[in-house]
Amino acid sequence: MTAQEVRLCGLLLQEHFGEVVERIGTHLLRGGAQNLRTIANETNTPLDLVKKSLCVLVQHGACEFGSGRRGPGSPVEYRANCERVLRVLRYPRYIYTAKTLYGDTGELIVEEVLQRGHMTMSNTVKTVADRLTHNMEEGRSMEYSEVVSAFSKLVETHFLQRCPPVAEMGTAASSTTPSNPDCYKLPHVTLIGRGKRRRSSDDSEEQRGGKKAKMEVESCGDEGIYWQVNFERFHQHFRDQAVISAVASKLDQTSSEIVRTMLRMSEVTTTQTAAYTQPLSANEIFRSLPPNYSISRPILDQYLSLLVDDPVGADLDSPPHIPTLNLQRALANLARATLESVVQERFGSRSARIFRLLLRKRHLEQKQVEDFAMIPAKEAKDMLYTLLSENLVQLQEIPKTPDHAPSRTFYLYTVNQLPTARLLLQHCYKTVANLIERRLFETKENKRLLEKSQRIEAILASLQASGAEPEQLTEVEEMITAPERQQLEALRHHINKLDSTENQVDETVFLLESYIFSTKTK
Amino acid sequence: MADVKKVKKESTDPVDIENRIKALCQQFPHGITDQVIQNDMPNLEAQQRAMAINRLLSLGQLDLLRNSSGLLYRMKDAQTASKMKGSDNQEKLVYQVIEDAGNKGIWSRDIRYKSNLPLTEINKILKNLESKKLIKAVKSVAASKKVYMLYNLQPDRSVTGGAWYSDQDFESEFVEVLNQQCFKFLQSKAEVARDSKQNPMVQRNSSFATSHEVWKCICELGISKVDLSMEDIETILNTLIYDGKVEMTIIAAKEGTVGSVDGQMKLYRGVNPIIQPTGLVKTPCGLCPVFDDCHEGGEISPSNCVYMAEWLNF
Numbered sequence: 001m002t003a004q005e006v007r008l009c010g011l012l013l014q015e016h017f018g019e020v021v022e023r024i025g026t027h028l029l030r031g032g033a034q035n036l037r038t039i040a041n042e043t044n045t046p047l048d049l050v051k052k053s054l055c056v057l058v059q060h061g062a063c064e065f066g067s068g069r070r071g072p073g074s075p076v077e078y079r080a081n082c083e084r085v086l087r088v089l090r091y092p093r094y095i096y097t098a099k100t101l102y103g104d105t106g107e108l109i110v111e112e113v114l115q116r117g118h119m120t121m122s123n124t125v126k127t128v129a130d131r132l133t134h135n136m137e138e139g140r141s142m143e144y145s146e147v148v149s150a151f152s153k154l155v156e157t158h159f160l161q162r163c164p165p166v167a168e169m170g171t172a173a174s175s176t177t178p179s180n181p182d183c184y185k186l187p188h189v190t191l192i193g194r195g196k197r198r199r200s201s202d203d204s205e206e207q208r209g210g211k212k213a214k215m216e217v218e219s220c221g222d223e224g225i226y227w228q229v230n231f232e233r234f235h236q237h238f239r240d241q242a243v244i245s246a247v248a249s250k251l252d253q254t255s256s257e258i259v260r261t262m263l264r265m266s267e268v269t270t271t272q273t274a275a276y277t278q279p280l281s282a283n284e285i286f287r288s289l290p291p292n293y294s295i296s297r298p299i300l301d302q303y304l305s306l307l308v309d310d311p312v313g314a315d316l317d318s319p320p321h322i323p324t325l326n327l328q329r330a331l332a333n334l335a336r337a338t339l340e341s342v343v344q345e346r347f348g349s350r351s352a353r354i355f356r357l358l359l360r361k362r363h364l365e366q367k368q369v370e371d372f373a374m375i376p377a378k379e380a381k382d383m384l385y386t387l388l389s390e391n392l393v394q395l396q397e398i399p400k401t402p403d404h405a406p407s408r409t410f411y412l413y414t415v416n417q418l419p420t421a422r423l424l425l426q427h428c429y430k431t432v433a434n435l436i437e438r439r440l441f442e443t444k445e446n447k448r449l450l451e452k453s454q455r456i457e458a459i460l461a462s463l464q465a466s467g468a469e470p471e472q473l474t475e476v477e478e479m480i481t482a483p484e485r486q487q488l489e490a491l492r493h494h495i496n497k498l499d500s501t502e503n504q505v506d507e508t509v510f511l512l513e514s515y516i517f518s519t520k521t522k
Numbered sequence: 523m524a525d526v527k528k529v530k531k532e533s534t535d536p537v538d539i540e541n542r543i544k545a546l547c548q549q550f551p552h553g554i555t556d557q558v559i560q561n562d563m564p565n566l567e568a569q570q571r572a573m574a575i576n577r578l579l580s581l582g583q584l585d586l587l588r589n590s591s592g593l594l595y596r597m598k599d600a601q602t603a604s605k606m607k608g609s610d611n612q613e614k615l616v617y618q619v620i621e622d623a624g625n626k627g628i629w630s631r632d633i634r635y636k637s638n639l640p641l642t643e644i645n646k647i648l649k650n651l652e653s654k655k656l657i658k659a660v661k662s663v664a665a666s667k668k669v670y671m672l673y674n675l676q677p678d679r680s681v682t683g684g685a686w687y688s689d690q691d692f693e694s695e696f697v698e699v700l701n702q703q704c705f706k707f708l709q710s711k712a713e714v715a716r717d718s719k720q721n722p723m724v725q726r727n728s729s730f731a732t733s734h735e736v737w738k739c740i741c742e743l744g745i746s747k748v749d750l751s752m753e754d755i756e757t758i759l760n761t762l763i764y765d766g767k768v769e770m771t772i773i774a775a776k777e778g779t780v781g782s783v784d785g786q787m788k789l790y791r792g793v794n795p796i797i798q799p800t801g802l803v804k805t806p807c808g809l810c811p812v813f814d815d816c817h818e819g820g821e822i823s824p825s826n827c828v829y830m831a832e833w834l835n836f
Binding site for chain 1: 694697716723726757758760761763764765766793794795796797799800801802803804805807808809813816818823824825827830834835
């Protein structure tokens, strides 16, 4: 847990859950496992607030509890999970993916589960149906069964999973999800009904209906079975997408389709950390290709052999006719391309040339760098020293004599991919934190203006609802002057830009994180 | 009787010995050893032989060399012998040292070490030799010092830097132009191959170009005033690989096919980058020169960052 990560987690917690949770969360992240009393004393918060924030954190999976250090009898200790908090940054990407795969229904289901942390199936279905009905036209409403079918599709493809059962005090911690055999089993619940439209004028009816609805919920039958989003599965999907787009830009569309087919076939069978996909026979691939790509069998074989021969991005290994994808190498190549792109944009294409040269040739002397890269000696020296000061390039000394006399030592430049990737990852975290802070700053600066515009909008809405004259409406609108309107526009533009950039940086974070993670499990 | 003996002994007088030795040298142009002279004139005393050889050496008609088994005497070239007529021993020594350095030339400091002469002497001799047009000074690009070599020799590539240097300056624009030309050629070849829409194997093979083809194309374009060899073109293509624009494979080729070197051929092919510029560089923070100094509440912070303000207003 580096300082940058803690800072970013703090900002995310504050935005999504509020100040109190942020205080408790950062304290846990910095201090490791602590028990309730310690947290309350050190953060000077009343005990019940601490309890509530811990509940929130546990609900979202950001905090775990377990028996204390001194054995089963000591007070419970709570531990915060930094990675889980950083996932919050990626929520928009998860929701968007669900939308592209399963439509609006899927999108809303994932959104609801992400917002609540853990939810039962019946709850989710009802809420989503209500929301969908709300957006539909008058007189139509959403069938529960449609929502249920979308939910079951999500579970089948492992995007949603059951929460692991809570361990009793004194027993071992709950087993990890993959070994939980019922992880992806849908409960036997029959949900019949339609979404209810919420109307502002039917408040009194709602209250009566609300009591009835509560009674219905209790009889649903899936109490205690909570569902959460399976982040690993989403990450697998993102990784597959990255590999497919790399192949598409390197070779051509058809090759990327073949790779996509191979990945899809091994989706459910490959574990997260596998370096290779399951071996598939060329016949299976041929049969599973989408129908509009009608290529004949010999051409498929040619494409496969092309993918094998491809030197960069070459992630296909092929013992005779059993193609497997080497995912670890693919991730390493993607991470390398990321590093090179950062050096290129930041320092120029010549420095990028030197960087790539060092990546390929591992260790080089200064003279050799100049010769290979065909850059004049003075400029090459300058660029190398800049890269060295930014820690992107390291210097290795090889002494010729036992006294390391500088005139009799070889100095070799080298690039280590893994430590450089870690360095860039920390930079990314700092960048995202900076962007969030800037966004908060901009909002705070223009708070007065925002409040005014909100007030005006409320007045307008109420006037419209009560059927006012057009002149009154224009009068109200003119309360916002033109320069203020411009300022509001600019503010909106800024905040959108900052938001979308956070997502873009998050893509880089994802690539680097998966690469680092794949090198850990060896 | 003793007189006759003495006369008989002295009939092998020095001039005869020298002539005899010279004749032997001409017989064996690679050089003769002491052993050979002794075999030829077995009744010659070692002292007389040594005297004769010394005389010939000082006259500059014999060269003294050493090989693994002993000393060798070789006939000196008549022309060079005449050249050095006016010079004295020291100059001859220096001249020999420079001659030995051959193509690469030699520093004045190294001449000093090899001949053990003081610096002032060396300088005088070098000036002398230069005025006699026997040696010349060439500025080396590697060591940025003057090296001396014989007048009629072409300086070696490592001294002048080869095709990329003209008058000690690295020709960056020339390299850049060549770089772009090669890349365009390879890229157009790849495009043609892609548009041909044949089956993928053929497509890929036709998008490859051998280094020989590229070399021919560049020569035909005629952008270079200097003659470029295939190795030069390969170094340019290597820089394109390091730019990430081109990839290379090596295939085995039959000896004798055009452009093959040691039974291998290098093939080059233009490629696209595998990812777009990554997300981090789309933010001002990714390119910020003062990234490490930026803290909330400090002089440089996200809230008052000038780069961000500019970027947001873009």
